[in-house]
Amino acid sequence: MNPYLPHTPEDVRAMLDRIGVPDVEALFEDIPAEVQRRNRPLGLPSHDDLAVHQHLVGLAERSTGRELVPFLGGGLYDHFIPSVVGHVLSRSEFYTAYTPYQPEVSQGTLSWMFEYQTMICELTGMEVANASMYDGASALAEAVLMASRATGGRIVLVPRSLNPRLRDVVSTYAWGAGLTLRDVPCSEGGQLSLETIPDGTCALIVQQPNAFGIVEDLAGLKDRLGKAFLIASANPISLALIEPPGSFGADVVVGEGQPLGNPLAFGGPLLGFFATRMDHLRRMPGRVSGQTQDVDGKTGYVMAFQTREQHIRREGATSNICTNSALCALAATVYLAALGPDGLRQVALLSFERAHALAERITALPGYDLAFSGPFFHEFVVRCDAPEAAVERLRRAGIAVVPPDFLHPLGIRDGFLVAVTEKRTETELERFVAALEGR
Amino acid sequence: MTTIYDRGAPGRRAVSLPSPKRDENDLLDVLPAGLRRKSGPRLPEVSQPELVRHYTALSRMNYGVDTGFYPLGSCTMKHNPKLHEDLARSPGFAELHPLLSAEMTQGALALLWEMGEHLKGITGMPGITLQPAAGAHGELTGMLLIKRWLEARGELGTRTKILLPDSAHGTNPASAVMVGFSVVSVPSDRRGMVDLEALKKALGPDVAGIMLTVPNTLGIFEEDILTITRLVHSAGGLCYFDGANLNSYLGRARPGDMGADVFHINLHKTFSTPHGGGGPGAGPVTVSEALVPYLPVPGIARTGETFRLDWEKPESIGRVHPYFGNTLVIVKALAYILSLGDQGMRAVSGGAVLAANYLKARLKGAYKLPYDRLAKHEFVLSGEGLGDGVRTLDVAKRLMDFGFHPPTVYFPLIVKEALMIEPTETEPRETLDAFAEALLSIAQEAQEHPELLREAPHETPVRRLDEVRAMREPRLRRVF
Numbered sequence: 001m002n003p004y005l006p007h008t009p010e011d012v013r014a015m016l017d018r019i020g021v022p023d024v025e026a027l028f029e030d031i032p033a034e035v036q037r038r039n040r041p042l043g044l045p046s047h048d049d050l051a052v053h054q055h056l057v058g059l060a061e062r063s064t065g066r067e068l069v070p071f072l073g074g075g076l077y078d079h080f081i082p083s084v085v086g087h088v089l090s091r092s093e094f095y096t097a098y099t100p101y102q103p104e105v106s107q108g109t110l111s112w113m114f115e116y117q118t119m120i121c122e123l124t125g126m127e128v129a130n131a132s133m134y135d136g137a138s139a140l141a142e143a144v145l146m147a148s149r150a151t152g153g154r155i156v157l158v159p160r161s162l163n164p165r166l167r168d169v170v171s172t173y174a175w176g177a178g179l180t181l182r183d184v185p186c187s188e189g190g191q192l193s194l195e196t197i198p199d200g201t202c203a204l205i206v207q208q209p210n211a212f213g214i215v216e217d218l219a220g221l222k223d224r225l226g227k228a229f230l231i232a233s234a235n236p237i238s239l240a241l242i243e244p245p246g247s248f249g250a251d252v253v254v255g256e257g258q259p260l261g262n263p264l265a266f267g268g269p270l271l272g273f274f275a276t277r278m279d280h281l282r283r284m285p286g287r288v289s290g291q292t293q294d295v296d297g298k299t300g301y302v303m304a305f306q307t308r309e310q311h312i313r314r315e316g317a318t319s320n321i322c323t324n325s326a327l328c329a330l331a332a333t334v335y336l337a338a339l340g341p342d343g344l345r346q347v348a349l350l351s352f353e354r355a356h357a358l359a360e361r362i363t364a365l366p367g368y369d370l371a372f373s374g375p376f377f378h379e380f381v382v383r384c385d386a387p388e389a390a391v392e393r394l395r396r397a398g399i400a401v402v403p404p405d406f407l408h409p410l411g412i413r414d415g416f417l418v419a420v421t422e423k424r425t426e427t428e429l430e431r432f433v434a435a436l437e438g439r
Numbered sequence: 440m441t442t443i444y445d446r447g448a449p450g451r452r453a454v455s456l457p458s459p460k461r462d463e464n465d466l467l468d469v470l471p472a473g474l475r476r477k478s479g480p481r482l483p484e485v486s487q488p489e490l491v492r493h494y495t496a497l498s499r500m501n502y503g504v505d506t507g508f509y510p511l512g513s514c515t516m517k518h519n520p521k522l523h524e525d526l527a528r529s530p531g532f533a534e535l536h537p538l539l540s541a542e543m544t545q546g547a548l549a550l551l552w553e554m555g556e557h558l559k560g561i562t563g564m565p566g567i568t569l570q571p572a573a574g575a576h577g578e579l580t581g582m583l584l585i586k587r588w589l590e591a592r593g594e595l596g597t598r599t600k601i602l603l604p605d606s607a608h609g610t611n612p613a614s615a616v617m618v619g620f621s622v623v624s625v626p627s628d629r630r631g632m633v634d635l636e637a638l639k640k641a642l643g644p645d646v647a648g649i650m651l652t653v654p655n656t657l658g659i660f661e662e663d664i665l666t667i668t669r670l671v672h673s674a675g676g677l678c679y680f681d682g683a684n685l686n687s688y689l690g691r692a693r694p695g696d697m698g699a700d701v702f703h704i705n706l707h708k709t710f711s712t713p714h715g716g717g718g719p720g721a722g723p724v725t726v727s728e729a730l731v732p733y734l735p736v737p738g739i740a741r742t743g744e745t746f747r748l749d750w751e752k753p754e755s756i757g758r759v760h761p762y763f764g765n766t767l768v769i770v771k772a773l774a775y776i777l778s779l780g781d782q783g784m785r786a787v788s789g790g791a792v793l794a795a796n797y798l799k800a801r802l803k804g805a806y807k808l809p810y811d812r813l814a815k816h817e818f819v820l821s822g823e824g825l826g827d828g829v830r831t832l833d834v835a836k837r838l839m840d841f842g843f844h845p846p847t848v849y850f851p852l853i854v855k856e857a858l859m860i861e862p863t864e865t866e867p868r869e870t871l872d873a874f875a876e877a878l879l880s881i882a883q884e885a886q887e888h889p890e891l892l893r894e895a896p897h898e899t900p901v902r903r904l905d906e907v908r909a910m911r912e913p914r915l916r917r918v919f
Contacts, residue, residue, distance in 0.1 A: 177618065327716060
């Protein structure tokens, strides 16, 4: 018997009798016979648990990339995940629950969502945050749609220094909504240089730090944009060191929350965070937990402002989002609670320190330089004549970086991206430099 | 209620980390002063035991499938196999960076390819994308595909409407308008199915397509499905199928054979992956031949035993996900498909439909059953007329006192005081019986002690919460 199917032949008989049909097949008479006749099985036998385990673990072990030391970034980063995160996430009262539609039996979920929203507001310098989106890319795309709804504008200003994956997803959503993307050029320092703001602009996107790892200066941008939205897509770890976009008048701050206690997961599931100002609350997509009281005056939490959401407002909703990334947001909550303000700052500082130490040593080598002169956080573009050859030398030394073609859409063909987190050791840094040197 | 911010003391922390070697100010010297953070984020400061006890306490205020019966209609709250949780933590999946080259990620690409082939087979459709991260994301992808198809045919300006049965999930209309379509509601007939005459009237040269849920949200199979899809196709439109209810015919019928052009699959429903308190799920989309050229890139292709990324779709809608979709969810769903095989999949839909019809038979005397037909995986009762001022909401809250999670309530919108019950195949008969007994007792209480219902729940960590206050005095974050 399949371990997930408890009905014995006796159960089935008794249930059929109660229903008043002779067999299970009789329960499917409403599916047209023609449709049932066309059905084709997969030719797949059932597998016991051991066989399933062996097959999946076999696949997991087939990817050789994991054996390399990762200096990989490009939007997702290899940070240390404290054990408490996994242990809290393993509580099945959390992971086997649905969306907290019934608050009296969902106070656990609604409570951590409230904590999460507080932490995201604190990181970004914003007033209100939703309880998560699928990933940083869809969160950014939804921010753009929100800006267009709020301002009526249909032009989105996109810097050349935006992560190409973010740009791709924004571009797909924008095409669907009938919005136009316009490029914003980039200075020699690698920072965006906003020249004109066309009429009908609904938003400027700024990535912080940007796809080149460079820290952008947001000062004065909101003043120039007027009612058009300043949307920032921020790396949450960097916000421990960098003044948050909220301080510069950003209308929406989104980002990829994976670095906060979530694994790389071959790119999914991820965590999109989304924060905005109270003025924009009723336009915000996604769920939000709100504090209230029960009939006895006891503090509790509910899903608030559901009138924005698809299950109530249908075609008038602020988004179609329903299932989001709740469990990944719980990971971020526990991660931030475990580290605290000092721990988060330490992770950011360590990543910063090691990235700068590596960059210094690489640029000391003949033929290698940084592509941009601007300040960077924990990721940078190395410029060299033959990036493919350099990356291959690294690979042979057991080191992985993002393949150079990642930067091609950004117009960079003579460089490659390097990211450094607190996990990279002195020995690994040394090995990196030695490999480039050809030692 | 205590939050993590109310625990701990300044200076405490739950994890120890190395310190930077250089002095902080010296280190940050390269950052212009205006870019440096002036005051740090206020985060909790707790020791590890405090942290663990806090979240353990929160977890105990939550109800999950592992806690008990969770008959939430349209959500397919089946058991989440434990083996799958372990498999998804395999470092070869969990620690793999998606920007590594195809050569270095052969196992993960093999996983995705294998899943794609199974889902194409299960749905009887020739094309797939695994990128969508959830059902609604799949719907959005499907709407984008239909838009691209119209654009290629030069019909984008004329075909602007999407038809929707009045029983549709709220995500359907919300997804259609995100890509610029307008929505037109098609009424249900007295059988609870799409009204064919109304459908014929609604169809015309301005219709891009229809979004159908099969079986529909009343749990009723659209018996005229072949007629419906033929009518839409001959009017020049396409058929989107919302796959939320696939659990009811898994292994027995395929949407491709019913005339579907786009189909999204909620892996977190039919394929047993946990809902996570509201995600993450996964919403792969399969498509008919007509839409294959427009699928998101990259796809996954196989040559011999080697897997590669397939970019050869010049007319693609582009990416809907920055990487490949929710790989770790796909690990669990593939494990589930392998463990079931063809026979197991038939047994799943058989068990789900058996359980739903059994509960319906046990409850229909005590509760109104507005559409009394063969149920598929779920059925819809009404809480109307139960007793003195008693509403469906009261029944739902009272069920909590009996130790059950309530069904979906007030949906679908076409049933007044709806109670939408989906038991799934993983519940033993004893659980179904206990739940039926509880609902029967509650119906009786509604007559004899209606206040017990109106004041319910009595046994939960908090009692009924003031949702109006949450709107009027929004407290959406901690105020320091």
